[in-house]
Amino acid sequence: MARSYPVNHWYAIATSAELTEKPLARTICNTPIVMFRDKAGAVAVLEDICPHRKAPLSSGFVVDGAIECGYHGAQFDAHGRCIHIPSQDVIPPRGMTVTRFPALERHDMIFAWIGDDKRATPDGIPDIWSANTYADWTAVHGYHHVKANYLLVLDNLADLTHLAFVHRSTIGASGRTGWFNNPLRVTIEGDRVHSSRTMRDISPSGFMLMTSRFAPTDKIDRFQTSDFFAPAFFTVVLGGEHAGTHEEMQRPHHIVLNSVTPETEETSHYFWSVCRTVALDDQHITDEMYRLTRLAFDEDADMLERQQQAIRADRSGRPLMNFQGDQGGAAMRKVIARLIEAETEEQAA
Structure with a gap:
């Protein structure tokens, strides 16, 4: 294979x-x-x-x-x-x-x-990974061993509309309207896939409430951008302001860094960090960010393992199908396929 x-x-x-x-x-x-x-x-x-x-x-x-x-x-x-x-x-x-x-x-x-x-050259690690060690940021780190192909893990990161379903009782509890009513914009530059979504006049996420920047009754404008750096790095930048404050929001609230490494064709190493710019010295918030992120990725890992089992048992031979929300993931898979094809051609030459 x-x-x-x-x-x-x-x-x-x-x-x-x-x-x-x-x-x-x-x-x-x-x-x-x-x-x-x-x-x-x-x-x-x-x-x-x-x-x-x-x-x-x-x-x-x-x-x-x-x-x-x-x-x-x-x-x-x-x-x-x-x-x-x-x-x-x-x-x-x-x-x-x-x-x-x-x-x-x-x-x-x-x-x-x-x-x-x-x-091998010294470059190739995205610069944004330095958020792990920024002086004015703080980070929590985690690891999951996922019993699924690494492409399935990247798919999961690329289409965050799954939050409303896989994480309906945790981090996705209030996110349905924001994800579905606001279009995803995708651009491709070389081996990098950039996606962005802006959500207006919605409730703050649990992470944002945790740092006391917003009250539960507030309405905010929220942005989320993601970048895939081939072959296995994925960043998600999230931020928000009180509704109507800014047309263009730039200030990140937190960044999620994801490194997804193939172990075998059906298992992966998933390294993640959540880096924040607020309440840097609050250990309770640090502990809660780790706990909630780990809980969410436990939910992802469970779904991905079930998905891998279903793919293994599938005898139809039909390929995966895409929704509109899969634009980023489909572009990402094309980049990876092109890199594999180039390596295969080099080995055959």
Whole structure:
């Protein structure tokens, strides 16, 4: 089966806080990897297999900035070179190396390049990810392991009309009128898909009420923009003002950063952050934003898992169908398909 993701791109593989003194294992794009920190504290990412007896390196330990296999103690440095074999003092045999993957650590996140390492460059992480570490913002971070193809997770982010149904008892309780009565505007620029929607004279969202900028009885004008950065980054910027205050609203209230990384063709790693500009020192609001966001994404993950099960059982062969609200998601899938096609043509050349 053809893969559904391009490989010559950066993918999120962990948060910085996850990588402690122990090695951390994940599967990224159907490739088992292990990550650890070298002596200088830099992130190293290797294929999670020891060439000696094919044991997973992640079952071992980090020793002086190298990873030690938990089976026979062979040690490998951050470049995947074997530097020590306890049972022999001679030079390690030829072939005792492990594939190394380029890695970046930025904005409290760790990214890896699973494709052709010669094509890896320092750019490719959207600038807006720095909202994770802005001095005048505060953020909460989360992770979901989703039992669904990563494209389905991106679809879910691209069409927020699902809030009124999947999240009807939580974050989508009051959102039906705003989402359905205001058109979505979609533009495409290269590998980036931009969507925007403005909603006038509606009730504040739960997140906005939480920070006391608005009262429950207020009516507000609210804007929501989203940007897809190929192949797997998705940002949502939300803001609002009292109704009739501004024709063009610019001030963000909070930003949701989403990194969706393929694990296999039917599972995904979903890293998210919610960054806000108000009530920065209020720990109760921080805790509530984390709790409510996690609850909402639990609801998404449950629906997406059921969707993946239905797709697996579907014998009709019919493709997914699109509504008007799927403009952004359809454009996003076209970008990804084009990237995969280009990689396939390069490999065949």
